[in-house]
Amino acid sequence: MSDTYVLVHGAWHTGAELEPAADFIRKAGHTVHCPTLKGNRPGDDRGAIGLADAVQSLCDFVTDNDLHAIRLAGHSWGGMVISGAAEVLAERIARLIYVNAFVPDPGESLTDLVPPIYVGLFDSLAQANGDAVMLPFPIWREAFINDADLALATSAYAKLNLQPYKTFTDKSTISKPMAAFEIGKSYVNATSDTALPHSLPWHPRLSEKLGLFRYVQCEGSHEVWFTNPEAIAQALVIAGRD
Amino acid sequence: MSDTYVLVHGAWHTGAELEPAADFIRKAGHTVHCPTLKGNRPGDDRGAIGLADAVQSLCDFVTDNDLHAIRLAGHSWGGMVISGAAEVLAERIARLIYVNAFVPDPGESLTDLVPPIYVGLFDSLAQANGDAVMLPFPIWREAFINDADLALATSAYAKLNLQPYKTFTDKSTISKPMAAFEIGKSYVNATSDTALPHSLPWHPRLSEKLGLFRYVQCEGSHEVWFTNPEAIAQALVIAGRD
Amino acid sequence: MSDTYVLVHGAWHTGAELEPAADFIRKAGHTVHCPTLKGNRPGDDRGAIGLADAVQSLCDFVTDNDLHAIRLAGHSWGGMVISGAAEVLAERIARLIYVNAFVPDPGESLTDLVPPIYVGLFDSLAQANGDAVMLPFPIWREAFINDADLALATSAYAKLNLQPYKTFTDKSTISKPMAAFEIGKSYVNATSDTALPHSLPWHPRLSEKLGLFRYVQCEGSHEVWFTNPEAIAQALVIAGRD
Numbered sequence: 001m002s003d004t005y006v007l008v009h010g011a012w013h014t015g016a017e018l019e020p021a022a023d024f025i026r027k028a029g030h031t032v033h034c035p036t037l038k039g040n041r042p043g044d045d046r047g048a049i050g051l052a053d054a055v056q057s058l059c060d061f062v063t064d065n066d067l068h069a070i071r072l073a074g075h076s077w078g079g080m081v082i083s084g085a086a087e088v089l090a091e092r093i094a095r096l097i098y099v100n101a102f103v104p105d106p107g108e109s110l111t112d113l114v115p116p117i118y119v120g121l122f123d124s125l126a127q128a129n130g131d132a133v134m135l136p137f138p139i140w141r142e143a144f145i146n147d148a149d150l151a152l153a154t155s156a157y158a159k160l161n162l163q164p165y166k167t168f169t170d171k172s173t174i175s176k177p178m179a180a181f182e183i184g185k186s187y188v189n190a191t192s193d194t195a196l197p198h199s200l201p202w203h204p205r206l207s208e209k210l211g212l213f214r215y216v217q218c219e220g221s222h223e224v225w226f227t228n229p230e231a232i233a234q235a236l237v238i239a240g241r242d
Numbered sequence: 243m244s245d246t247y248v249l250v251h252g253a254w255h256t257g258a259e260l261e262p263a264a265d266f267i268r269k270a271g272h273t274v275h276c277p278t279l280k281g282n283r284p285g286d287d288r289g290a291i292g293l294a295d296a297v298q299s300l301c302d303f304v305t306d307n308d309l310h311a312i313r314l315a316g317h318s319w320g321g322m323v324i325s326g327a328a329e330v331l332a333e334r335i336a337r338l339i340y341v342n343a344f345v346p347d348p349g350e351s352l353t354d355l356v357p358p359i360y361v362g363l364f365d366s367l368a369q370a371n372g373d374a375v376m377l378p379f380p381i382w383r384e385a386f387i388n389d390a391d392l393a394l395a396t397s398a399y400a401k402l403n404l405q406p407y408k409t410f411t412d413k414s415t416i417s418k419p420m421a422a423f424e425i426g427k428s429y430v431n432a433t434s435d436t437a438l439p440h441s442l443p444w445h446p447r448l449s450e451k452l453g454l455f456r457y458v459q460c461e462g463s464h465e466v467w468f469t470n471p472e473a474i475a476q477a478l479v480i481a482g483r484d
Numbered sequence: 485m486s487d488t489y490v491l492v493h494g495a496w497h498t499g500a501e502l503e504p505a506a507d508f509i510r511k512a513g514h515t516v517h518c519p520t521l522k523g524n525r526p527g528d529d530r531g532a533i534g535l536a537d538a539v540q541s542l543c544d545f546v547t548d549n550d551l552h553a554i555r556l557a558g559h560s561w562g563g564m565v566i567s568g569a570a571e572v573l574a575e576r577i578a579r580l581i582y583v584n585a586f587v588p589d590p591g592e593s594l595t596d597l598v599p600p601i602y603v604g605l606f607d608s609l610a611q612a613n614g615d616a617v618m619l620p621f622p623i624w625r626e627a628f629i630n631d632a633d634l635a636l637a638t639s640a641y642a643k644l645n646l647q648p649y650k651t652f653t654d655k656s657t658i659s660k661p662m663a664a665f666e667i668g669k670s671y672v673n674a675t676s677d678t679a680l681p682h683s684l685p686w687h688p689r690l691s692e693k694l695g696l697f698r699y700v701q702c703e704g705s706h707e708v709w710f711t712n713p714e715a716i717a718q719a720l721v722i723a724g725r726d
Contacts, residue, residue: 426626445682449682450682454623454626456626456630457627457678457682458676
């Protein structure tokens with residue numbers, strides 16, 4: 001059975017960083033797309049682009065390529081984007097896959113779902129830098145890519161790009177809770193992921209907002225895409241199959 | 243050291259589904275029995291049989307076969323049954339092993355220990371079907387056997403049998419909390435088991451009702467008996483040894 | 485890159501029990517010291533020695549050997565000791581590593597951080613035995629070394645020594661919360677460790693007192709030093725590197 005995957009990157013990333021994992025999924029016989037969303041492309045106006053622009057760019061990618069029966073996976077902030085796209089693209093989606101990803105309720109923003117200490121940090125970074133934010137390296141190294149050595153942590157950090165802060169503060173325009181969407185849903189949890197503190201965790205706090213869903217876990221950090229792309233690819237295939 | 247195991251199946255199952263795991267335990271040098279309890283046998287009156295009948299059938303099995311120093315393991319609903327049997331069979335039991343299993347307090351039923359949404363579902367299914375219930379396939383596939391592919395999920399589902407609902411709603415008649423039973427106790431936790439939501443989890447919510455107990459975990463879903471019988475067998479041997 | 489590790493044992497242990505893991509770290513190219521603290525040495529007056537004595541003996545070891553840029557790891561109660569030493573030795577420490585270890589706030593003792601049932605038990609044991617306590621074997625076997633067979637559980641227990649109870653009840657004299665120390669910090673969590681019940685867990689309850697920290701997990705019990713020294717050594721290297 002050959003399935004079609006669309007992998008949606010998280011904040012500060014582009015689709016390119018997901019390609020090593022995508023290659024492992026392709027080796028299992030599937031088709032995989034890793035688009036880079038509006039807001040994370042070279043030359044994008046990072047002070048103006050918001051969540052709706054990112055969602056629209058994903059919808060455009062799917063319809064422009066006329067994709068059907070897709071396994072639509074979103075990592076981290078990408079969960080905000082695939083949730084928004086689910087309403088528009090419902091008939092083209094076989095399954096939504098959240099990968100340590102945010103699951104909004106109607107009217108919730110990413111900043112509603114993270115610890116206040118992160119919101120304060122991002123607010124001040126955005127103010128100082130034209131409404132675009134970069135994750136500070138110490139947080140990246142300790143809390144996001146804790147399973148890498150310093151060389152990998154450093155080279156991976158060099159690939160990140162500035163995130164438009166409006167994509168974090170804009171509220172989701174979904175019309176109903178994700179549990180009410182009649183689409184297959186999976187949640188993939190990398191169990192050493194401390195990008196959100198385990199006292200305010202990805203799973204089950206956010207995953208259970210999906211209603212009935214399939215849980216798949218793998219070992220790794222938030223950035224397992226860099227540290228163990230084969231492990232996250234295997235988890236995605238288990239999460240994405242019928 | 244050769245030990246004697248009795249593996250007690252969960253709701254909707256028979257002993258036959260535990261045989262692949264039992265075979266791995268036998269290869270490690272032990273004797274293993276997988277009885278099918280009253281209520282899950284062909285021809286049983288599923289509208290009338292209750293928890294006490296299931297407990298009695300387990301006690302009969304153990305005494306009829308004159309088993310001693312047994313490692314008595316119960317899976318899921320089977321935890322209700324081995325708890326009831328512990329009082330009657332205490333001198334024949336070396337250790338109780340709960341495998342993602344319910345641990346009742348005196349007077350608690352299984353329906354007291356699951357999310358209200360499940361109780362509502364089971365109530366309506368029982369009303370419509372002569373007080374016997376079947377687990378709906380979508381819940382089975384996503385929340386019980388999340389680590390299987392669709393073919394295995396389907397073939398395993400075909401082996402299930404109707405569960406007498408009285409075995410879920412009858413209250414445990416144990417005379418004291420399980421923590422007060424002076425028997426060795428272990429709790430085996432398959433860490434991807436979402437048959438109970440992780441916000442209302444098997445462990446530590448139910449396991450810690452045992453008082454002092456030995457914790458053993460393995461990777462797998464609630465139905466790891468089908469998806470990885472060797473892993474659950476290894477966990478059972480670690481849980482069951484002195 | 486060759487790093488210098490100092491591994492600080494937990495209560496009832498000496499440095500000798502950490503040597504098998506230390507050997508695996510040495511094989512990875514590092515220097516490792518496993519001192520035995522004041523209070524756990526032959527002939528020590530176990531009725532009189534307190535937490536400050538243990539901290540002082542660690543500081544003496546580090547300065548006597550003129551160690552620098554150390555990865556200072558503390559197991560269990562050893563977390564109380566490395567926290568106290570962090571203030572004195574700050575310029576000699578590259579990173580603090582807590583291994584299923586206690587993290588005190590200023591003025592907190594170990595007995596402030598464990599379940600009341602343990603405090604009551606230790607109180608009565610200390611009263612009966614000149615203010616020194618031994619962990620009862622049933623708790624050791626079921627809750628501390630749950631992943632061992634009985635032979636290893638027994639032989640490892642025979643290596644334990646009486647713990648001065650004042651080292652549990654003395655309050656930490658650190659001047660500020662550990663989160664305020666500007667030193668690298670890691671927390672290693674053996675995921676089957678039930679020495680603290682998972683309803684009152686090591687992680688994230690105690691780990692998040694560190695502020696920004698690196699999380700590393702491995703499979704094993706509280707006594708993974710005996711049951712899988714290679715696994716804990718690998719986790720320590722991931723936790724300790726820059």
